[in-house]
Amino acid sequence: MSCNICQEIVNGKKIYEDDYVVAFLAKDTTIPGHIQVAPKKHYTIYEHLSDYEAGHIFCVANKMSYILVNYLKVAGVNILSNNGIEAGQVYPHFVVNVIPRTENDGRDFTWQPKQLSADELSQIEEKLISVLKKPDKEESTATEEVSSKSGIGDDSPAEEGDVEEEKDYLIRSLDRIP
């Protein structure tokens, strides 16, 4: 098993497990109490999860943040997912990070806002809405590109019963046959 996250799912410091996701204590981290929640299936990026898994994994992450605040008495929690290598993803298996925070802990996830003109914002708005309204079956290209550009193989299985995704997955697999 070459995937680090798959290894953690089997042998890691698990604190929660159900049919779809596993939560475990991160080991390659500088942050004590850092929890990771991963789908059991080897999905590369978020877009590959079924709708149910996509929601459920954040429900579990949310409960983990409650536990950190309630029992480890941290002052706040970040929930962060780096989806795609250019977003900071390390392993080719989607994970959600639950990160305990205290005042002045030296971590900083804030950003300098970029200035966009009203025109630029409107263009982005139009663009996103037009893509959102297109039929679902065209969605596969974008995710395929991200997985392949990231250099992280995409062998995510499709969720049973999710016909649209399964079809996309088959198409993607076929595309890769030389």
Place this chain on the structure above:
Amino acid sequence: MSNGEQQSGQSCIFCQIAKGNVESKKIYEDEKLLAVLDIYPSNPGHILIMPKEHYSLMMQMPDSDIGHMFSVIKKLSNVILKGLDVNGTNIYIANGAAAGQKAPHFMVHLIPRKENDGLNFALASGKQDEEALDKLRSSLVPIVKDTFGLTNEKVKEFYSELNKGEGINNESGGTKGEGQKKEQKQVDNSSKDSEGVDLDTIGNMFK
């Protein structure tokens, strides 16, 4: 249902946006949530996804609403990848002022990412002590078991107690386990204000 709205609806800018009283660049809307472009974006195409109901923290939202919200976020992330020619997205949530939360209305940031765009959400790689992890794990497992029977009411109760008492700025310490839980149960007598007060006091943390 709308205690929070009564308390914060007038003053919370995001409640006003959700009601349509303040103009916004709406990308998606349904009866539960709203997704708008951040007008002060970290990157072009930065989307804020927020529940229409006023929750200060994600922990106050019912699971069904969280599930729905994140299946929408998955679609929006795909739309960003496809529409904005980027190669990744960050899904970012700040719960509590110490975590960088700036507005007293819970929201999720969905951020388009490209190489060398000046943002950094990477988590430093390090090593945790094996024994410390085992110790933490064995103290958390029973708590996790208990927590998965968690209800929204229990969370609200917890926050009302937290804000009345010692405040949210505790240093991280050891696990207190069951003892903590019993303390919380004593706030039953305040059920009529625990529904409203918690949201208000949590909102005040940001001022």
